[in-house]
Amino acid sequence: MGDSDETRELKITAEILDYTKTDFTPNQRSGAHKQSAQDTKDGVLIGLLRRSKSLYRLGSLSFWMVLFLAIIIPCLSFLVLAISPRLFDQGSQFFTLENFKAVFSGSTLVALTNSLWVASLAALVGIFCALPMAWLFHRSDLPFKKVFSGAIWLVLLIPSWIPAIGWERFVNPDGILFRLHLWSPWQEHLIMGPFGVVLLLGLRNIPFSYLAVSNALAGLGQEFEHSAQVHGASKFQTAKLVVPILFPAILSGLAIGFAEAISDFGVAATLAYTSHFTLATYYVYQQIGNFPPDFPLAAAFSWLLVLAVAIPLYAQAKLSKGRSYQVLSGRTRQPVMRKLSVSTKVAVVLVLCLFYFVAVGIPTIGVVSSSLLSDFGASLHITFANYKAVFTTAGLGAPLERSIEYAAITASITVLVGFVAARKLSKTKGTSAKVLDFILLSSVAIPGIIFAAGYIFAYNLPFLSKIGINLYQTTTLLVIAYIATSLPTNVRMLFGSVSQVADSLSNAARVHGAGAIRSWMRAILPPLSRPIVTAWLLAFTGILLELPVSELLYAPGFPPASIAIQDNLGNYHFGIGMAQTVVATMVAFAVVGTVFILYRLLAPRGWRRIGGILRA
Amino acid sequence: MPESVSIENVSKVYAKSKYALQDVSFELDPGKFLVLLGPSGSGKTTLLRSIAGIEKITKGGIFLSDRCVANEKIHISPNERNLSMVFQDYALWPHLSVLDNVAFAMKRYGLKKDDRQRAAQEVLDKVGLISHINNYPGELSGGEQQRVALARALVGKTGLLLFDEPLSNLDADLRDRLRIEISMLTREMAATSIYITHDQSEAFALADVIGVLESGRLVQMGTPEEIYSSPATPFVARFTGLAGEVCVKVDHCLSDNSAVVRGLTENAKPFIALGNGMSAGQSGRVMVRPAAVQLCAITDEKAHLSAIIKDVAFRGHGYEHAVMLEDGNQFANILSHHKHVRGTKVGLIFNFEGCILFPDTKFDSEVLDLSA
Numbered sequence: 001m002g003d004s005d006e007t008r009e010l011k012i013t014a015e016i017l018d019y020t021k022t023d024f025t026p027n028q029r030s031g032a033h034k035q036s037a038q039d040t041k042d043g044v045l046i047g048l049l050r051r052s053k054s055l056y057r058l059g060s061l062s063f064w065m066v067l068f069l070a071i072i073i074p075c076l077s078f079l080v081l082a083i084s085p086r087l088f089d090q091g092s093q094f095f096t097l098e099n100f101k102a103v104f105s106g107s108t109l110v111a112l113t114n115s116l117w118v119a120s121l122a123a124l125v126g127i128f129c130a131l132p133m134a135w136l137f138h139r140s141d142l143p144f145k146k147v148f149s150g151a152i153w154l155v156l157l158i159p160s161w162i163p164a165i166g167w168e169r170f171v172n173p174d175g176i177l178f179r180l181h182l183w184s185p186w187q188e189h190l191i192m193g194p195f196g197v198v199l200l201l202g203l204r205n206i207p208f209s210y211l212a213v214s215n216a217l218a219g220l221g222q223e224f225e226h227s228a229q230v231h232g233a234s235k236f237q238t239a240k241l242v243v244p245i246l247f248p249a250i251l252s253g254l255a256i257g258f259a260e261a262i263s264d265f266g267v268a269a270t271l272a273y274t275s276h277f278t279l280a281t282y283y284v285y286q287q288i289g290n291f292p293p294d295f296p297l298a299a300a301f302s303w304l305l306v307l308a309v310a311i312p313l314y315a316q317a318k319l320s321k322g323r324s325y326q327v328l329s330g331r332t333r334q335p336v337m338r339k340l341s342v343s344t345k346v347a348v349v350l351v352l353c354l355f356y357f358v359a360v361g362i363p364t365i366g367v368v369s370s371s372l373l374s375d376f377g378a379s380l381h382i383t384f385a386n387y388k389a390v391f392t393t394a395g396l397g398a399p400l401e402r403s404i405e406y407a408a409i410t411a412s413i414t415v416l417v418g419f420v421a422a423r424k425l426s427k428t429k430g431t432s433a434k435v436l437d438f439i440l441l442s443s444v445a446i447p448g449i450i451f452a453a454g455y456i457f458a459y460n461l462p463f464l465s466k467i468g469i470n471l472y473q474t475t476t477l478l479v480i481a482y483i484a485t486s487l488p489t490n491v492r493m494l495f496g497s498v499s500q501v502a503d504s505l506s507n508a509a510r511v512h513g514a515g516a517i518r519s520w521m522r523a524i525l526p527p528l529s530r531p532i533v534t535a536w537l538l539a540f541t542g543i544l545l546e547l548p549v550s551e552l553l554y555a556p557g558f559p560p561a562s563i564a565i566q567d568n569l570g571n572y573h574f575g576i577g578m579a580q581t582v583v584a585t586m587v588a589f590a591v592v593g594t595v596f597i598l599y600r601l602l603a604p605r606g607w608r609r610i611g612g613i614l615r616a
Numbered sequence: 617m618p619e620s621v622s623i624e625n626v627s628k629v630y631a632k633s634k635y636a637l638q639d640v641s642f643e644l645d646p647g648k649f650l651v652l653l654g655p656s657g658s659g660k661t662t663l664l665r666s667i668a669g670i671e672k673i674t675k676g677g678i679f680l681s682d683r684c685v686a687n688e689k690i691h692i693s694p695n696e697r698n699l700s701m702v703f704q705d706y707a708l709w710p711h712l713s714v715l716d717n718v719a720f721a722m723k724r725y726g727l728k729k730d731d732r733q734r735a736a737q738e739v740l741d742k743v744g745l746i747s748h749i750n751n752y753p754g755e756l757s758g759g760e761q762q763r764v765a766l767a768r769a770l771v772g773k774t775g776l777l778l779f780d781e782p783l784s785n786l787d788a789d790l791r792d793r794l795r796i797e798i799s800m801l802t803r804e805m806a807a808t809s810i811y812i813t814h815d816q817s818e819a820f821a822l823a824d825v826i827g828v829l830e831s832g833r834l835v836q837m838g839t840p841e842e843i844y845s846s847p848a849t850p851f852v853a854r855f856t857g858l859a860g861e862v863c864v865k866v867d868h869c870l871s872d873n874s875a876v877v878r879g880l881t882e883n884a885k886p887f888i889a890l891g892n893g894m895s896a897g898q899s900g901r902v903m904v905r906p907a908a909v910q911l912c913a914i915t916d917e918k919a920h921l922s923a924i925i926k927d928v929a930f931r932g933h934g935y936e937h938a939v940m941l942e943d944g945n946q947f948a949n950i951l952s953h954h955k956h957v958r959g960t961k962v963g964l965i966f967n968f969e970g971c972i973l974f975p976d977t978k979f980d981s982e983v984l985d986l987s988a
Contacts (some may be wrong), residue, residue: 105765223707226670230778231695231768232724241720244711490687 063420067126067436070484073445079306083300090296099300107298108283112304115262115280119308121210123257125202127356130209130253136348138217140338143345146549148352154206155359157538157588159545161266161562162581164200165569166363167191169370169578170269175459176369179380192275192371200271201261203359208260209253216249236599262308263447265548269566280305281449282550286454288552295457302450309447335361371578386579396576399564400584401419404591405545406475408562410482411539413530417483418490418539419498426499443488452552456480478553483550486539493538497531515583535600541588545581618646619698619775626676628662628832636662637831638809639676644808644825645679646775647812649799651819652812653831655683655855659778660812663829666887668701668773668778669694680776681804681809687720695724699776700769704784706761709755714764716741722770740765742801760789762892766794770801777802779811781820795821816856820844828852844905846890853858853903858948860909862902862921862966863976866894875973877902879921881942887920891973899976906949911937912957912963919963941962 014238077088082099082320085091102108139150169175171191190196224245226239267411268279284305287298339424340348390396409451421440425433443451460472471477479488502523547562554563568577623646628637637659642755644650647753652660663743665671667678669685669692677687680699685692700721718736719729727735740746743763753761762782769777779798799822802809813819819826819886827837827853836848847853864877867886875894879885889902924940926946930936935955938948939962947964956962 188961221946223703223705224671224709226665226694227670227701227703227768228720230668230670230710231700231772232695232698233720234695235693237723240660241709243708247711507796 012171020104037376045404046501050342059420061117063424065419067416067421067439068278069078069437070480071487071616074458074481074484075446075451075456077297078295078450080299081296081457082147082303085296088295088457091107099296100303102241102297103300103304105262109334111280111283112276112301114194114278115305116308118194118201118279119258119261121198122205122261123254125198126209126257126261127213127250128204128255129202129206131176131213131250133206133219133352134210134214136352136357138214140340142340142348143471148356151356151360152210155203157541158360158585159266159542160264160549161270161547161566162367162545162585163203163359163363164267164271165578165581166366167196167200168366168573170362170366176365179369179373186533192271194275194277196275197267197272197277197279200267201264204264204267205257205260206359209308212253212256213246213249216246220245250263253318253556258312259309261604262305263449265551266445269547269551270569280308284449284453284554285551286547287546292458295453298453299457306446310442313441313442313444347528355544367581368493368580371572371582372575374575386575389576390579392581396564396580399559400561402558402578403561403584404587406479406482406545407540410479410486411478411536412500414483415488415494415536415537418487418535419528419532420492421487421491422494422498425495440488440491441482448485448546448548449552450498451485452481452549455549456552473555475555475558478550481549482543483552485546486542488533488541490539493535494528494531497528501527529603529607530599533595537592537595544588544591545584617775618806619679619809619847620644620646620679621650621810622677622679622682622778624665624679626663626678626964628659628666628671629672629674629920634650634925635832636976637666637673640834641828641833642834642837644810646808647806649802649811649822649824650827651811651815651823652810652827652829653816653819654812655814657831658815658829659832662832664778664780664810664812665970667776668699669697673745680827680833690919697776697826699778700772700774701780702762702765702769702782706765706871708761708768711755712752713749714745714751714820716754717753717764718768718771721768723780724772735771736767739771740764742770743797759786759794760905762786762794763797766798766801770805773805773807775807777805777807777809779809781813782811784813784815791818798822800950815832818881820856820912827877828855830855839985844976845969847903850901850903853974854974857906859904859906859949860941860945862904862941862945863943864889864900864902864973866896866898866900866973868896869894877973879941879943883922883923883942887971888968888973889966889973894973894975900973901976903972903974905945905967905970905972906951908967909947909950910965910967911939911950911952911954912965914961914963916963916965918965921964923962923964925958925960925962928958 004318052159080279081088081090083096084094085096085099088096093593103112133148133152137145142148162498169189170177171183171187172178173188174184175183220242224242225238228241235243245517263281263287264279267283268282269285273282280301284298284301287294287301355528372384373379375384388399421436424436425440455477456472458478459469464470464472471480545562547566550560550562551566554560558566561580565580565584568574568580623640623642626640631634634935640663650661653818654660660704661683662671666673666686672691673686673688675688678685680697681777684690685697706858709720712720715733715736718740719732721845724935737746737749740749742938743764743766743896745760745767747761747836748756748764748790756764757783762785765782769779782798786794795818798811811822823840825837826840826843828835829842830849830851836843836852837848843852847856863880865880867876867878869875870888874888874890876886876901878884889900894900914922922940923941925937928935931951932950934953936948937950937952937956939947939950941964950964
């Protein structure tokens, strides 16, 4: 005798609830309950539930595998190599500190010292410029401040090596200044040396420092000043009291600026290298790129570089907690805009124009003029031959096409994995989230060149070949490395937006009858659509002209755009190299513009509204 | 020494001729506790900030103990006004410890650090935070942070204390406890206090004097009892708590500043409401305080109106009912010891002490003279 309908239903429901105890949502439960009343569908339902749980586990496992293979293994094995060369067949000792001793001598020490003082000065330049800019853009009625603050993104998005080669071409004896008879040797001496390196890295730091301090300034209402004044503080006492509130933000700006400058490879490999001023990141590249490569020394050196980045970043993370003004209240404070006099406005606008001319204008003139002039001589004759060559000569356009392809693939995968990671970080608690957070935070502290060095080392190990993994010198490895380097920043960026989206949004959709996919599409995707698009674009533009990872990992015969450009410059084909740079930059801007226009045209109005609010 | 406060025709105009305050005037005697009550956008925060010196006024004058601190030409800065303030979101300096936050307010007296800190410790002890003196604001709960802000305001023993909705960010239980502390400590200090809120129960609980603001104007000022029993306008009546409103016609006026009125429905019986200036046959509206209405059986001869029970809620000390009158008007917050089931017909009995009559036409802009 079979069970009655009711008993069978109860049994099935109990079985289903057993499955749904932890992971499944009210919608699935109610859906399951309805289904269970129909005998013929019971098995199908349970199967689906089992399958969805298995899929979740599989997805989670794949995610951790990606992190393990793409970030942990390469970086960790490379860094462990410094103290245990024998472990990887790179020496005779299982534990040694000899490599560290070698780092503190000769040219290695010089490169390290150079990097430390240059990065310190660059951080100071960055905060020195960023602080008044942030105040002007957030706390004053400066005209065109939206244009000026928007232009900061331009400085951020252009890879550091482009302004570096732009400046190089600007002050070189056959550059535009020379051809305009405005050149004098001191210009070249000034730029092609430590001053130029500090200037470029400092300018590059401004957006990072700006972003660090502008949030603090924008959120710092006048309550602190008012409360000081009503309790008897003079203007001086008020300033003395309020300025330290900005210290965490200022120190954050300094720490981030220092970390960015010391891990930069673009300036180190171009202007600094041409000026015979060796910086740490380029030194690591040389150790790996030379034959025979000295992996243990490069690894020991990398330790110091990682520490130099990690210590200030850790301090910054500590600073941003605890005594930050942000912990006081979640209320949005309305800062009062300081009215500037007309003469101050004119003066400030002129200074800002000068800043953008130095940061963006001069490099652009340097790059564009070189692309339109012959490589050598004093002629001012303008020619489009270099552009023609880029588009017609076989092999010159291909690297750019390749880079577009790599960037699109990287951006798509990065955003996908980044989204999953951001969601894990914001919605789950416990050890796995802490471990993930630690891995991603640590990865931010690892300069791209060390990532790449780790890849070369780890994926060239003989045992991998033995088990059939032959990724070394393949495009696949390059793209994996691109993803690994883009991921930490991408996750950080998406994390803010993802954590703002309350679970109740999707829960509401689920309890009102939407399935998992529909509730995600209706409740989660709309508010996150703009951050996702922005994250994709940042990853795309970051990879399109990426240099350090490409430099070490590109597959022979298949150079991406940045490598092709460097090759042309190295072979004194300045015009073609610059034309390629201009075209690649234009492509980046065109993609950004097109994607935003498409989003505006295709995304439902509500999506754009929510996205706008989140963005604000 | 507690300060007297005199506000004379103060106006504040923002851009595009938007008036935040319009011709506000009042006098506050030393040592009194004034609560400025009003909805969002009524100008109470602007008025408080103008008294503090954070905002500049456009017109009029502000006098603290006969000293002009603000008019069209003069603007004495906040630090020279000898006052203290508790801010809505605390405004504690995050990089200073609790002790230093409080001690800061003593700097104006040029005391040595030790003396400042001793004074701060005394006040922190009073507000129950002596064990937290070395903590930073970020390490405290919302209620503790507001206590620190209160201690900072009290420590200087200034003549004038200003409170900018200090309890609005706190939960109900904490709000009640802190309200009592504020009341006790400020009175202990005998300082003049001005407190703004949009919560009428908070206002009635704290104030010696209440000022009600509407759209930048001070529409009434008086003791809590005066405001409750004789609201100057329907707005004041509504904002200070009503059970409901009844559309009536005046039957005849009585000699003691009251009138006999009758509801407009068929079975309505006459009842007395306070207020004059109306003549027999005129339409009016009676604003009924919750305490002035009671439920009875529909058959009760004393019932002035009939209604249907729409909702009932148990409140511990009785049942709170919501009813609908025959003319469609709703009444709420009617307390009864007996539970009346939803949908049953009941009678309403009005007590004239909480029934205030206003003319039904343009009543929003008219002010009834209840003092005559």
